[in-house]
Amino acid sequence: MLTLSNVKKGFGAHEIIKGISFQVEKGESFGLLGPNGAGKSTLISMICGLLPYGAGEILINGKLVGRHLKETKQIIGVVPQDIALYPTMSALDNLIFWGRMYGLSGNTAKTRAKEVLEEVGLTERAKGRIETFSGGMKRRINIGAALMHEPQLLIMDEPTVGIDPQSRNHILETVKTLNEQGMTVIYTSHYMEEVEYLCKRIAIIDDGKLIVSGTQRDLSNRLAGGRVLKLTVDSLRPSFIEQLKQLNGVEKVIVQPAEEIDVHLQSEMEIVSDVILLASRSGIAIHNMQLKEANLETLFLQLTGRSLRE
Amino acid sequence: MKSLLIAVKDAKTHLKDRKAILMMILMPILLTVILGSALKGMMGGGRMPETILGVYTPEGNAMTASIVQTLGDDALVITVEQAKSEKQLMEWIEDREVHIGLLLPDGWGIDAKERAVILPVSGQETGAAIIRQLIETYAQMSHAITNSTISIMTEAAVLSSKDRTAIQSELAASLEKVVNEQRNYVNEPPEEESVSSMQYYAAAMAAMFLLFNAMAGGKSFHQERRSETLSRLLMTPTTVHSVLAGKFIGTILFAWIQFLIFMVATRFLLNVDWGSSIMQILFITFFYIFSVAGLAMVVAAFTSNEKMADVVGTMGVQVLALLGGSMLPLSLFPEIMRKMAMATPNSWALTSFTSIMTGTPWSTLWLPAMVLFGIGVTSIFISSLRLRRRIA
Ligand SMILES: Nc1ncnc2c1ncn2[C@@H]1O[C@H](COP(=O)(O)OP(=O)(O)OP(=O)(O)O)[C@@H](O)[C@H]1O
């Protein structure tokens, strides 16, 4: 369905995307994860044909993006990161307008708009102006506008930023249903739980590079006991950190702000008692201690030394 | 096809904007009424009843003095009586010695918060409404001009030598001159000029207010970009050309709606005679609107955001309106200014309108049409080079 091979992009002298390759199969739900500024939106803009790419190839259904722009754009439905709707127009008129921009006839657009309003659960607000909507409702129409032409590939750029849990659940359910009905979905988010819930396969990008990709199972196998022990202590001493690193079963120690220490654990080894012993021998008081099970968040932390959400 | 959909969307959005409606449709009609009827009174067939206006201004400044003088102008058929105190004014009103009372606070015209108080006497509501319109228009015009003067002067960095009040009194003086010149124009109409004041101002206001579409069109382009809908449009299978054409046609569409409403309103409400050939009027309007839509693209291409488009556009409209005879009749201008006026699209529209009103053969309309067309094509050419690069 979608193939990226060694795609690069720079703005001026800055290289923002530094050679990214991955593939998304038909019917898949694919998660794109990465911290702020990783290049997710830039990547999406290139896939959608909004930005020309510097090097590499992007193929959609075997067609090169850039050479067959009209065809490739027609295949994709994009949900932009920012609300891209006309605030003084009604929800219905917005949907009809965007449908028509994808080439739907007037009548088809009208019927389709009503179906889409049903799908995003805003039928009663059809005639309301977008500017009078809550953040969550705007987000839902923002998604609806991408669904008007029943795209084969739905690309969503952080569609749940800053909204209430109810709208968020509604959106997640909608996307899940669409995917189950056969629509290919690419989903971008900072929220691990969303990606874990929706996506079979995941790619993590950071600083314009693909760090890792694979199915959720692949990734958790890679983690193989990638648990993290979070410590909050009263005073940080370099010697204590050094000693921690020496402990059997510790893969990595990362010092976070506010006297916090993340101890990445290698295996299933029981290490908690060792840590406590070490602390009391060094005269360091532990205020808080938390053992986190391996998940995408800890994987990301392990790979980049940074947290996904700042 | 998609361009047309974008155009209709734009025009509809614009029509839903209350401020735009006030500014683009009601304002020109109102100004035609005020300017045209004030001057009609002078022409002998005045329908405005003799009105006695009692005014009290405690201290007075250049602005209040100037408005009082303007109101007392013969053309308006208003007799102004200056009261010595607020109490005296109140007594006049009570005794019905005046038809309308007007209280001008000290800072009026300088501080926007200081408002004139109109004290109507029962039975004189119409007169009071007219006075209110006059005062508001006067204040608005002087404000607009002061503001742009100040901004121009700030840019030139000479503001240090002048303060706001000084500018204001200078402005008052120059406004007074404008009024006097206008009076001259009415007293001794230049030969050949046989349009009535109503006709002249209807044509002048149409030419001036259609120009505002250049600004509005430019702004709508920035709006589309800021709200991310431009990016979204370009992610649909819609080409850059269709989008640009859509914005262009959208400006044209709204301008036509604006013009047709204005023409129908002035024709049937104000009895303005647009001449015997509607076809000629529509012909010139077609080319004029085309050139204005071209200018909208220039504004879009050479400004970087809505605010800048607003400032540049408003200033541009004022300069063009002044140069092009929409504020003062062209015949009052010295030779060199009349030559400069030929560079403004609105002067071509205005002179064509007035000559159509008095009857003119088609052959005289080809030149203005071609000039307007040329301005439009040049604008489109220059701006599309730049816009295409900026979008893609
Ligand atoms: N037009 C541009 N010119 C210059 N730099 C740009 C441009 N667009 C994006 N960038 C830079 O590219 C980098 C990636 O931005 P991008 O928006 O793709 O990140 P993102 O992963 O979507 O982040 P977020 O999670 O905050 O949305 C950023 O450092 C950004 O500053």
Ligand SMILES: [Mg+2]
């Ligand atoms: Mg982004």
